[in-house]
Amino acid sequence: MAEKMTKYSPVLEKTSLASLDQKLAMAKRCSHEGVVAGAKAAIVASIAAAVPTLTSVRMLPWAKAHLNHTAQALIISTVAGAAYFIVADKTVLASARRNSFRQIP
Numbered sequence: 001m002a003e004k005m006t007k008y009s010p011v012l013e014k015t016s017l018a019s020l021d022q023k024l025a026m027a028k029r030c031s032h033e034g035v036v037a038g039a040k041a042a043i044v045a046s047i048a049a050a051v052p053t054l055t056s057v058r059m060l061p062w063a064k065a066h067l068n069h070t071a072q073a074l075i076i077s078t079v080a081g082a083a084y085f086i087v088a089d090k091t092v093l094a095s096a097r098r099n100s101f102r103q104i105p
């Protein structure tokens with residue numbers, strides 16, 4: 001029985017390695033799409049958060065008294081980070097779901 005396993009194992013190994021390479025390439029592409037989409041979302045979200053934050057610090061007395069530069073940066077970076085991770089995760093999951101229906105030989 002061990003002879004049969006070694007007799008057919010190179011064919012099985014080549015097939016599984018080719019399939020593994022295709023799956024790895026697909027995973028890299030999915031993660032790259034997620035990074036790009038997340039970065040775009042982070043840029044948009046940081047601009048969308050910076051405008052009202054900086055405007056409120058200039059116009060509202062409470063914000064001027066309580067939100068120093070560190071607090072302003074923390075608000076903007078938190079929104080940007082959250083947008084990045086949410087969009088990147090959703091993009092990777094959508095791409096994986098889309099590719100899960102494809103047959104890889």
